[in-house]
Amino acid sequence: MTEPVRTLPSPTPSNAQGPVSDTYKGWLFKWTNYLKGYQRRWFVLSNGLLSYYRTQAEMAHTCRGTITMATVHIEVGDTCHLVLTSGGRSYHLKATSEVECQRWVSALRQAKANANQIMLHSDDSGDEGHLTQSDRALTQGVLKTLASKLDDLSTCNELIGKHGAALQRSLSELEDLRTPTDGTDKLKAVNERATLFRITSNAMINACRDFLDLAEAHSRRWQRALQYEREQRHHLEETIEQLAKQHNSLERAWRESPSTHNGNTHTHTYTHTEVREGQQEEDTSDENEDIEFFDAMEDSPAFITVTATDSSHHRLSGSSQSIMSGGLPGDWSQESNVSPSCVHPQDSSGSNHVQIRRARRSRIPDKPNYSLNLWSIMKNCIGKELSKIPMPVNFNEPLSMLQRLTEDLEYSELLDRAARCDSSLEQMCLVAAFSVSSYSTTVHRTAKPFNPLLGETYELDRMEEYGYRSICEQVSHHPPAAAHHVTSQRGWTLWQEITIDSKFRGKYISIMPLGSIHLQFHSSGNHYVWSKVTSTVHNIIVGKLWIDQSGDIEIVNHRTKDTCHLKFSPYSYFSRDVPRKVTGVVTDSDGTAHYILSGTWDDKMESAKIVESSRGCGGSEGKQKTVYQTLPPKLLWKKYPLPENAENMHYFSSLALTLNEPEEGVAPTDSRLRPDQRLMEAGLWDEANAHKQRLEERQRLERRKREAQATLALEEGREVESYQPLWFEKRTDAETGESSYVYRGGYWEAKERQDWSQCPSIF
Structure with a gap:
């Protein structure tokens, strides 16, 4: 693991002045990883920078890493140890003796003082460095x-x-x-x-x-x-x-280059490497290629996973070998090279017959190029809720929030596969992948969906193609809240009530979905509950709009008490991590970890089964790290490619292109029949704006009428009748204890009879 400590030459200053000089050289031991431990490296301190190399010969062509002394924090530990922290990373170093350690500490502190002095001087005198002498005079x-x-x-x-x-x-x-x-x-x-x-x-x-x-x-x-x-x-x-x-x-x-296979030995490199806090570094050659690092999902700030090789397989018992080789369902373990060529997979029920599916549209009219002064509209709206800002359709996409909510079903086949799982932990992995997949369509979708009118509905009937049908209804306008119910013939039911809380902060808009998503599988009775993360649209005033998802998702199986914690890392231009990264761990009711999840919310998710765990060395905060040994990862989910010409069609996915397609027999309150949205999709934005203002003014008038009736009822001592949705009603969940709107039934029966007499006229 670690190289034996030998007597090494003392650090050599560049002159006889001792550590007062800003140039200092010598050997130190540097922590690399849990397999290799401390490794000897050649360190050079010069001009306010501390660089390190594998050998002195490497100085001519390769630098393994550089630390800026001006911002470094120097901490001296016990037994010749010292820790340098800079830019959120920590470097653990060890000298061979106390004297040598003290020499290095003195040299580093002097170099830090000199660097700060130079920085202060440059700040005082460098403000006009870009001006010519004549301009300055x-x-x-x-x-x-x-x-x-x-x-x-x-x-x-x-x-x-x-x-x-x-x-x-x-x-x-x-x-x-x-x-x-x-x-x-x-x-x-x-x-x-x-x-x-x-x-x-x-x-x-x-x-x-x-x-x-x-x-x-x-x-x-x-x-x-x-x-x-x-x-x-x-x-x-x-x-x-x-x-x-x-x-x-x-x-x-x-990082996504093909993995190398030599014989039966599997060597795998994830698309990203996440090193424990205090041990991230640029020296990738120091790391074993089979090692993965993940953010901690428990009290410890991080943990490490090690991919098991073929030799480690032979050391395991026969029963363990059986578990590892058969721990995943057949269609899961064979999907490492899933082709995303089709928009949805074929019928996963196992039948071999060919279904004749209805032809859906594959394009919409191209988005017109309308310019608009955003600041003239937004400057008086800072701090307000997004739903209360009167926006022209120029900032919308031709879909309502109800349709965007239905887009969560883009990868419903993940739930079909989960319904066939015998293991609740494997099922949890697929549910987690489904929860992440719902964000994949948002990576380029910075436009705002239409705010649904109170009582507006949206149905999506894909029973013939994919075995499910979905109904949404806007159950509240302020705050805006939508209820959603999905029933699948393939063994699952999903329902949710989502309230959108949004704030305009000047440079960005934060959208915080409030509420829970419920998923229940019919055969096992497993009931999963989770919430959504925060979406942030950046560069509202200046620059190119871009969207990010950040926060944590806690998925709980209320029947077995299994949990999955997913972490959506905020995006940063200056981070070494893969953009839009998601990591997670699946644990059972006892808190024992069984699977490690990793990927990105805009591309794919993978799962690696844990076969062994152990407690590692202490971290930078004195906490022990857990080391997980895993099997090679398996692909859970891969994003479908966008349709051709998607950049001119609001970056809609293949499913999104069909959501606003006209259909016969839908309720008169369906979003497809909304005139302003229909006109915007056709490219008639001026007419769409006129209809949007008419609908919003009509809705404000209806709200004032309801408020006046409520006031009159209070004055007369009568009970105030609150607004009641048509297809949903308030209920308390027996398992979670939460009160939310759930489907009361009747919509699909009314559609079959074509009896919409109870539907309000909202358009």
Whole structure:
């Protein structure tokens, strides 16, 4: 595991001055991972940077990592240990003796002090480094002249105040005269003081004119310079964004290169590496290629997984071998190379007959290129709920929130597969993958869906194709809340009530879905409950819009008490992690971990079965790390490719393109019949805006009527009748104790009879 500690040469300063010098070299032991432990590395401290190499010969061509001393935190531990923390990463180092450790600590602290001194000096003197000498001299001259004119204005202001007060006193004395002889002298004094006041006022006016002329003459030049700086900054932001995207694309392409198979030994590299807190590093060659690191889902800040190799398989008992090889259902274990060529998989019921499916549309009219000043609309809306901001359709997509909620069923085949699982833990993995898959369609979808009208509904009948049918209804307008119910012939039922809480923060919009999603499997009775994470739309005012999902999801099986904790990591241009990363762990009712989940919410999710666990060494916060040994990961879910020309069709998926397709026999309150949404899809945005304003004004009028009726009922002592949805009713769940709207039934029967007499007229 660790290399024996040998007597090493002491760190060598670049001169005889000792550690006071900013250049220092020598050998130290650096922690790499739990398999290799501490490894000897050659460290060089120079010019405020601490770099390390495998050997001295590597200095000519390769650097394994660099630490900036200006921002580093140095912590001295016991027995020759020291920890350097910089930029959220910690480096654990060890010297061979106390004396050697002290020399390094002194050198590092001196280098940090020197780096801070240089940084402070550059901050004080480097603000004008981009100006030429002539520009600097001209600017200084103008500022000096303006300062002189301000001094003149200040002097004139004092004189005007002084002479004005004296003139006022003389006028008061003149009014109090009683004898004519005194009047001559007083009038003379008044004339003198009035003359002084006039002279001072003229000087004030001339000084103000000079100051104004000078400021106007140079303000145009400064405005041009400011505009140039703004353009340069905008160009720099766009360049940085493009570079970050290219970097992420290259990194993902490299990490998703095919795995290497040598004989029966499996070597697997995840698409991302997440190192425990205090041990993330750039030295990827130090790491064993079979090792994976994940964020902790329990009290410990992190844990580690190790992919089992073929040799480790032979060491396990026959029963364990059986569990590992047969722990996954057949259709799961064979899906490492699932092809996403089809929008939905074929009938998973096992029958071999060919179904004739209804042809659905595969495109909608291209999105028009309308420009609009967003800031003129949003500047007065900071801090308000998004649902209360009167938005034109320019910021919408031609789908309602009810239809977006139905898009969660894009990957319903995951639930079909989960219904066939015998193990509740394997079923939990597929449920977790389903919960993540619902976000895959949002990666490019920065537009806002239409706010449904109160009583608006949306049905999706895919019984022939995929064995399920779905019904949604808007059950509340403020706060906006929608109830959703899905029944599948393939062994599961899903229901949810989601309330949207959204805030505009100036630079971004946060959308916080409140409420729980319930999923129950018919054969086992397993009842899963989870919630959604926060969605954030960035660059609302300046820059290109982009969306991120962040937060935690806790999935609970209320029958078996199994749990799955998923972590959606916030996106950052400066992070080394894979963008849009999701990690998770599946545990049973006793808290024992059985599966590790990893992937991204916009691409795929994988599952690795845990075969062994052990407690590792202490971390940077003194907490022990759990090391999990796992089987090679299996693909749970892979995103379908977007249709051709999706960028001109609001980035809709193949399912989303069909959601607003006209259908016969739907309820008159169905979102497909909403006129403003239909006109927007057709590209008639001006007409859509007119209808949108009409519908919103009609809804406000209906709300005022209900409020007036409630007020009258209170005055008369009658019970106030609250709004009651047509197809859903409030119930309390027996297992979770939560009260929410659930489907009361009757919709599909009414559709079969085509009896919509009880539906309100909302369009």
